[in-house]
Amino acid sequence: SQSYTSLVDFGRKHVTNGLGRQIEGVMTKGSGSYVTFGDGRTMLDFTTGIGVTGLGHCHPKVSAAAAKQCMELVHGQCSLAFTGPYLQLIERLLPIMPDPSLDSFFFWNSGSEAVEAAIKMARTITGKQNIIALQGGYHGRTFGAMAVTRSKTIYSEGFHPLMPGVFTMPYPYWHQLGVPASTDPSQISAMCLNQLNLLLSQQTTPKDTAAILIEPLLGEGGYVPTPVEFLKGVREICDKHNILLIIDEVQSGFGRTGKMFNIEYSRVRPDIMTIAKGLANGFPLSGVVSKKEFTDKLKPGSLGGTYAGNAVACAAAVAVADAFKEEKVLENVQARSQELFQALNTLRAKEHLKRTILDVRGQGLMVSVEFASPTGSGPYDAFVDKTVPEKLATRVAKRCHEKGLLILTTSVYEVVRFIPPLNIAKDDMQKGIRIFVEAVEEVVR
Ligand code: PMP
Secondary structure, eight states: OHHHHHHHHHHHHHSOTTSOOSSSSOEEEEEBTEEEETTSOEEEESSHHHHTOTTOBTOHHHHHHHHHHHHHOSOOOTTTOOOHHHHHHHHHHGGGSSSTTOOEEEEESSHHHHHHHHHHHHHHHHTOOEEEEEETOOOOSSHHHHHTOOSOGGGTTTOOSOOSSEEEEEOSSHHHHTOOTTSOHHHHHHHHHHHHHHHHHHTSOGGGEEEEEEOSEEOTTTOEEOOHHHHHHHHHHHHHHTOEEEEEOTTTTTTTTSSSSGGGGTTOOOSEEEEOGGGGBTBOOEEEEEOHHHHTTSOTTSSOOTTTTOHHHHHHHHHHHHHHHHTTHHHHHHHHHHHHHHHHHHHHHSGGGTTTEEEEEEETTEEEEEEOOTTOSSOOTTSOOTTSOOOHHHHHHHHHHHTTEEOEEETTTTEEEEOOOTTOOHHHHHHHHHHHHHHHHHHHO
């Protein structure tokens, strides 16, 4: 309608150009696995707001818990006193932590802020400064988080200088090492551990190194599970040199990969863990979890934030934790994940697509398909070359959008990622798969 079109135009005119946009439109409603736009379009949502609404849009129990809290106490302020939901949330999280040593909590609003706090904490706890990040990693947009983000230059271009004291090593992902996609993950792990040892003897000595920061399943950098050998090797190096291991579970946590936290697959113990996104199913809430023996070293007042650990967001997160128990969410993730992998691997095996689909990977419902680049094997987002055709992954995603499936690309490579609701119904999963398969066939033809 005219008024809807003018609303979209209003947005184009007055919303900062600094934001990207996948769809020209106004979202008005979300329910379970679907979002509706102001023009009446309803789309199946395989983005979950970038891995946030894992229990679907407007989960009735989560929304009800938030609404109830809204009538009791909206803003308590974490530096004034505890609030009930803040403490109830800790009670719910303690038994599901990937290691029982993780018993000290601090809640904030966004994943970036949690990463910032983790860096500050690592510096204070160890009395050392430098942070080692991984090439391809994404940790957020605020200054500290941006400095450890190495997935795309768009996040820092024009915003330099960044926070100093950050060193970078390659992520155990074949692209980062320039080896074939078929290379054995244990070989890739060994190559990266060697790089880490070199870094610690050539660039930043363990005496100056506070922490190593890793996403256990690389997110924005391409949805790549981290080889277990690599995580174990890093843990050993950290133990040997008194370096803290910060595990960023902001995207991979809360059931996304089929376990409550992705790090459970390797049983590697984090010293500090960052959480957000699925934690509160859409309410702004993040957390930094560590050990009391570490956080006792922090001075009272050294952490805080006006809205940090908001009572409504905490009440929503309590309802999320309860829903995980009551609704067999992890079982659904595993069942739907198997169906998704089976369909994607069948697609990949088709004779005419064998050379086009390079990789199908991920864990649980954090899954990606990587296409071969039409321009060769390298990244090409990095170059602003207008003669290069639009990325294949982008064209596939756009075709999905036209067909009613909301889906995202990621990384500087040709990657489409699947982040559907964790409790998605079997029929909706099949519908999404069908649309994706059709889109690939139509675009690749
Ligand atoms: N860490 C990881 C692993 C993430 O995926 C993200 C967000 N995509 C962040 C940190 C930053 O979180 P936020 O956008 O909430 O600041």
